[in-house]
Amino acid sequence: MVTAVRGGIIVTSTDQYNADILIEGEKIAAIGKNLSYRADAVIDATGKYVFPGGVDGHTHFKAPFMGTVTTGFETTVGAIIGGTTTVIDFVPQSEGAGLVDSIIRHREESAEGKSVVDFGLHATVMDSRNSIFEEAPNLIKEGVPTLKVFMAYKGTPAYSSDETIFRLLRKAKDIGMLVMVHAEHADIIEVLRKQMMTEGKTEPKYHAMSRPPVAEAEATFRATMLAKAAEAPIFVVHVSCYDSMLRLRGARMEGISAFGETCPHYLILGVENLSRPDFEGAKYVCSPPLREAWNQEKLWEAVRNGWIQVVGSDHCGFNFKGQKELGRDDFTKIPNGCPGVENRLGLLYTYGVMAGRLSLGKMVDVFATTPAKIYGMYPQKGGLVVGGDADIVIFDPDWTGVISVKTSHQGLDFNPFEGLTQKGRVEKVLLRGTLSVDAASFVGNPGQGRFIKREPYGLAYAVSYAK
Ligand code: DUC
Ligand code: ZN
Ligand code: ZN
Helix, strand or coil: CEEEEECCEEECCCCEEECEEEEECCEEEEEECCCCCCCCEEEECCCCEEEECEEEEEEECCCEECCEECCCHHHHHHHHHCCEEEEEEEEECCCCCCHHHHHHHHHHHHHCCCCCCEEEEEEECCCCCCHHHHHHHHHHHCCCCEEEEECCCCCCCCECCHHHHHHHHHHHHHHCCEEEEECCCHHHHHHHHHHHHHCCCCCCHHHHHCCCHHHHHHHHHHHHHHHHHHCCCEEECCCCCHHHHHHHHHHHHCCCCEEEEECHHHHHCCHHHHHCCCCHHHHHCCCCCCCCCHHHHHHHHHHHHCCCCEECCCEECCCCCCCHHHHCCCHHHCCCCECCCCCHHHHHHHHHHCCCCCCHHHHHHHHHHHHHHHCCCCCCCCCCCCCCECCEEEEEEEEEEECCHHHCCCCCCCCCCCCCEEEEEEEEEEECCEEEEECCEECCCCCCCCECCCCCCCHHHHCCCCC
């Protein structure tokens, strides 16, 4: 099958130009002007932007968390309608199981045959037994060169001590693995949480007050120092605030290979949302929490200047009814996390590009290209590259609408971005050359997503430590 995408404005992380794209089978075969070809199908992209398919390196599908479970990979229909063609999902280590076994199980039981986007998997340490160190090379063999640890959640299996993280970093650098870190100071949070519960402060807003920016900043700094001591790269997920971003930026200025991600909810939503009446504030409970609004401009500035390199969704598919409601009388029981896998591109375009905060190229970079490079899947994913997968988004810049759960495809009963204006929208998406979204509706095949084995030594290894 030969498909041509004709007449669009191609936007990559570095260039913008008018050209046609020729697709043979699943791959991009040629990009150029006045190409001569005989195509089985021609897609007219005149007046539209043509972007690489998005890479969302931060999702939680079918993830057990705080006594409940997020929705599964079927809801990747929302991802592809939103222009994301690849997700990398976090796989919590199952109790008593190894990292590799947990990965294989999640892949076989939760993802394969269900995901409509291509997917990679990150390991997540939930049981810091010695075997995690021996297992790391086997993760690489399975195509999983990334592993997340939690500095928060002390007293639960998720928590990793500084010793564990330091040992993992030393191991990681020998094999090209990237250690990703949830950076929040566990003890500060525990003391504040207990104090608030004792004082009867049980509403959602106290979730944020028990996890102040200083707790995130301290842990971010500590994580970068552990990386420095190990001479290994580090990746800080979901940077939520200025204080934490400053630590990340400071580490980079010191020559530490420190990279980071923020998320649309930290760029766009403020902590005031946690005070919404009728327990609606619970919809906005995530960790780290939403921050005072002034942080948002600082985070945009960081994305614009490359101090934060990736925008991932941190999609957690919790419903309000029956799930967020679990914490009605106690904020510590509200499942942490916000949905958003569908909205990443629309929000970056509207509140980044159209608001004059990001160039189109920078948007593509943080949405698709740099995540693919950092996570070890470029140039197969994340670019418009001859020989790469034909994952292509055709974007209509002239559309204007309003985000609403009524028109969302995430399979949930709320959308945290409800009521926000969106400019531009995804009109068509090709996944490996197959038309999967047309007129903003899913037209692909159920379960069409494929597991992507990723390579070690991603972009974070391009920075070497000065001796
Ligand atoms: N960390 C995440 O990355 N996502 C949801 C909750 C959390 O603590
Ligand atoms: Zn986290
Ligand atoms: Zn997450």
